[in-house]
Amino acid sequence: MTAALALDSDRMSLPMSDVRAEERALVVAAQRGDAEAFAALVRQHQRRAYAVCRAIVLTHEDAEDAVQEGFLHAFKALDRFLPDQPFGAWLYRIMANASLDLVRRRKVRDADELPDTVPMPFRDPGESDELRRRLNLALTKLTDRQRSVIVLHDLEGFTHGEIGAMLGIPEGTARSDLHHARAALRRLLKDVRSDL
Amino acid sequence: MSDIRLYNSDDDEVVSGLRALYAAPAGEGYWNELEARIMARVADVELGWWTELDRWVRPALAAAAVALVAAGFAMFSAHRAEQEIAAESMLTAPAVPVSTAIRPTLQDDREARIRFLFGR
Numbered sequence: 001m002t003a004a005l006a007l008d009s010d011r012m013s014l015p016m017s018d019v020r021a022e023e024r025a026l027v028v029a030a031q032r033g034d035a036e037a038f039a040a041l042v043r044q045h046q047r048r049a050y051a052v053c054r055a056i057v058l059t060h061e062d063a064e065d066a067v068q069e070g071f072l073h074a075f076k077a078l079d080r081f082l083p084d085q086p087f088g089a090w091l092y093r094i095m096a097n098a099s100l101d102l103v104r105r106r107k108v109r110d111a112d113e114l115p116d117t118v119p120m121p122f123r124d125p126g127e128s129d130e131l132r133r134r135l136n137l138a139l140t141k142l143t144d145r146q147r148s149v150i151v152l153h154d155l156e157g158f159t160h161g162e163i164g165a166m167l168g169i170p171e172g173t174a175r176s177d178l179h180h181a182r183a184a185l186r187r188l189l190k191d192v193r194s195d196l
Numbered sequence: 197m198s199d200i201r202l203y204n205s206d207d208d209e210v211v212s213g214l215r216a217l218y219a220a221p222a223g224e225g226y227w228n229e230l231e232a233r234i235m236a237r238v239a240d241v242e243l244g245w246w247t248e249l250d251r252w253v254r255p256a257l258a259a260a261a262v263a264l265v266a267a268g269f270a271m272f273s274a275h276r277a278e279q280e281i282a283a284e285s286m287l288t289a290p291a292v293p294v295s296t297a298i299r300p301t302l303q304d305d306r307e308a309r310i311r312f313l314f315g316r
Contacts, residue, residue: 035235042231042234051218055218067230067234071237071238072237072241135217150214151214151218
């Protein structure tokens, strides 16, 4: 078992209050300039951070870039973070902002050459699967925000409120985006289901 | 959590499709490498003079407070020493001739007025 896996399994066996206390201690140490403490925070949050970024950007490579940018922003802003607040919520908002910035920059750069499909992600296990191919295509018919909301909610389990905070939209908007995204996916996938 | 989940089996299929499309890399090596890349970039970060300044704000405020207290104490001591010297000098002052001022009388005033009137 690797050290990181051991760390994760150790953390999972701890009560929530202990996990919070441990995280708070790491944040305080990182604020005092302890690089090892910041590395531990990276280790704990990078998977979830990746999931947030991946829900917003179009490709695995962009998600990787956004995660790195997000952690850099977080490191620079660490002095302003209040250790009694939940670190994850603060970090994921930074990750979402880094991803949204990256999407905006990509749109400006690629204004004349927009792809007509969502680029395939890192390791696409469903390339041969017709439903997944159509799902991939159907996702391009959603707005960026609808796509982000459905992935963050249905795959990552974030609440409407958390999604709203991350994307800078009201909770009600996140809720209605989710409703419309699901309706659009059902409609777009209805034909392929009957064909299969 | 008040969230409404997708509830029919078709939607479950959609969710599993989404899960495959958005799957994060699973290998532990990938995450170790990503962490190393992040930490390498963090190590290169120039925090800027304002961050350095920010780090010195608290020690500087503490030092200023100590300096203020020390200056106040020094001023108080100096004032007290001056008072002691003044009191001591009064008590040990050598006898000097006392000059007395004599207030002019009314008689003198009257004579002055007469001299003034006749002098015109």
